[in-house]
Amino acid sequence: MNGAVEAANKNIKKILRKIVDNHRQWHEKLLYALLVYCTTIRSSTGATHYMLVYGSEVVIPTEVEIPSLRIIQEVGLDDAEWIRSRHEQLMLIDEKRVDAVCHGQLYQNRMTKAFKIKVNPRxxxxxxxxxxxxxPHQGEAKGKFAPNWQGPYMVHRVLSGGAVILAEMDGRVTTKPINSDAIKKYYI
Known part of the structure; x- marks a missing residue:
């Protein structure tokens, strides 16, 4: 969940950078940035956040000032017809959410396939x-000009899923497995 919040914050900051000059009055533009964020169709779900939460698209302030066809149609309804129309929209929320989940799964499959094409398994x-x-978080990381690799080590055992257990050159075996993405072949 925390990753999703960080991603949302990053996207809102990107939007703010586009609509604010020199970091001034960003707080005045924040509502517009949030409106943009909530009403932008996500490629991962094929829907807006607002649509997934409320079951209908948002009415932006411009549509109130200059009525769109959707607003004109809703204004022409009497109360009973509007309630019936809104009830039908609310009944479709679950269907729209299921569509978004299916779209998200297809999106993930496409991303996985694209990623696997680029990956050369070691x-x-x-x-x-x-x-x-x-x-960078290791104690051996000393700065910009320090080496990025340490060793050599010897592969002691290969585990399933691409993990390996290494041994020092003197034969001492480390107990902690390491992902094969974090090692590379050493050529003498």
Whole structure:
């Protein structure tokens, strides 16, 4: 959930950067940025956030000032017809949400397929020499000009799913498996 909030905040900040000059009065434009964010169709679901929550598209302030065909049609309804129309819209919310879930699953399948085309799986064998990546959060990461790889290590055992257990060159085996994405072959 936290990742979704961070992604939403990032997108709202992008929108704000486009409509605010020099970081001034961003708070005055925030409502417009939120309106844009909630009313933009997401490629992952094929629907807007507003549609998924409320079951109908949002009425933007411009449509109130200059009535659109949708607003004109709703204004012409008497109370009973409007209630019936709104009730029908609310009954369709679940169907629209199911459509969005299906669209999202298709989107994920497309993204997975596109990702797998680009991925070259790394295959390692026991006793093969490798280097291990130094990640920024590790104590070995010393700065911009420090090496990015450490080792060499020897592959002790290959696990399913692309993980391996490494051994030091003196034969000491590490107990913690490492993802094969974080190692590369070492050539002498």
């Amino acid at each position: 295959r390692f064998t026991p006793r093969q020499l490798v280097l291990k990546k130094i990640f």
